[in-house]
Amino acid sequence: MKTIASSAAPDRLYHPALWPLDPKRAHVNHGSFGAVPLPVLAEQQRWRERMEANPTGFFRRELQPALEEARRAACAFLGSDAEDLTFVQNSTAGAGAVLAGFPLAAGDEILVTDHVYGAVLLGARKAAARAGASVVTVPVALGASDEAMVAALASGVTPRTRLAVVDHVASATAQVFPVRRIVASLHALGVAVLVDGAHAPGLLPVDLGALGADFWVGNFHKWPCAPRGSAGLYVAERWRDAVGSFPVSWREQEGFPYSFLQPGTVDSSAWLAVPAALELFGAWGWDEVRERNGALAAHGQRLVAQAVGGDVSGMPGVGEGVGAAGLAMRLVPLPQVPADQAVADSLRDRMADEFGVETVINVWGGYTLLRVSAQLYNDQSDYERLADAVRAVV
Incomplete structure (x- = not known):
């Protein structure tokens, strides 16, 4: 899989202008509700x-x-x-x-x-x-x-x-x-x-x-x-x-x-x-979209894990298996947060209200898991902002 590197190389699949999303917010929870591009609307x-x-x-x-x-x-x-x-x-x-x-x-x-x-x-x-x-x-x-x-x-x-x-x-x-x-x-x-x-x-x-x-x-x-x-x-x-x-x-x-x-x-x-x-995504190429979004989600996962000291080595999509390549939805465990959905929801809402970051935190099997998504309206800055927000609230 390609990795996201810090470079001036243009990202031809970065198209935030095609979505009517609030630009003041970092939208890193595509997986829950999706987001509809303007041409499709x-x-x-x-x-x-x-x-x-x-x-x-x-x-x-x-x-x-x-x-x-x-x-x-x-x-x-x-x-x-x-x-x-x-x-x-x-x-x-x-x-x-x-x-x-x-x-x-x-x-x-x-x-x-x-x-x-x-x-x-x-x-x-x-x-x-x-x-x-x-x-x-x-x-x-x-x-x-x-x-x-x-x-x-x-x-x-x-x-x-x-x-x-x-x-x-x-x-x-x-x-x-x-x-x-x-x-x-x-x-x-x-x-x-x-x-x-x-x-x-x-x-x-x-x-x-x-x-x-x-x-x-x-x-x-x-x-x-x-x-x-x-x-x-x-x-x-x-x-x-x-x-x-x-x-x-x-x-x-x-x-x-x-x-x-x-x-x-x-x-x-x-x-x-x-x-x-x-047709919109087909014109870009589904394989290219998946590869790009998967690499960006993996980059965001690493940034957030570094911010909270989370170990992602055993998380889905890391390593071998059917979900290892191109998965644009990733997990970061939050070991500092109790496995209580009410607590997780409170942190999620605080990140939205205080930092303008829209994400999702789930509790499953004794884990508190922040789920990171990537779509063509996201770039690296969204995950830097997410990492800062998680660091502040956790």
Whole structure:
């Protein structure tokens, strides 16, 4: 991986003017909510104006053909066949649709790891309770090797395990799971797999055809920088009759993927603007974007670690493994801060209020973890400012 060096060499992928972000703040938490570039916002507004210019014509004649074109662009980006992927509002909504429809019986088990996203875990518990099933959590060490992660998931399987929920990139820990290997391992044990890829699109190369998962969800509003409210849900052919939309769509009788695309009178402009976001980053080159952002995030990680005396050698993305290269979301442990989310939130807010630095601090597994993100609107000065803020409050 390239490293960020102190030099006068221009960074051709540094484009802060394309984002409407407050320049008085350092925005180093792209991973949580994303940020939408001005050209993509303009495309979304163009669709809204078409909708308002002739609502009847738009909803009756224009919307569904336009959604189909946008959906196929998303399929091509993710390596999915045209019949395998639909639009949903976000990854949590997509995972909820899967969990609500997955066939469970009394005594069955849903397997998750301790990296699972909170809202997805709540959805799994709700689905299990409704069926008289249970949720089983297996621990996976922070920074574990690919082999250890595969083994950990396999070790949690029992004769009652029906579904496993596995992160592609975990939200709280930025840990990249070797999902292709995990899917193959769990399929060999007779377990279906839902991959929570909320952070995966754009952050990592994604090839759903090669992945082989039963279900996959991923957000377009994070690393591809599409408008919020845009995500993809992949369902393998054998499961399509089980997964339905809520609310029930006017295209229900057509089945997946079309049954998700006409849920009444809603603003679908975020979905329609997805191709514009993909084209914007595609013109720069996804590999180049990932390499640049990964190097910048690693640089920021080192700066913050030096500021607080944190050891990042065992953190995800440092060393070998599927997440080692080009990961634009990194962790710095804060050993001086108690593993208390209320304390972490207070420090996060203080950095925002007193230093104008927007970041995120998570508590996981006894660690207090500051997560550093990098996107094309960031440069080295953002992480120098972050390091100063962390040094001051910690």
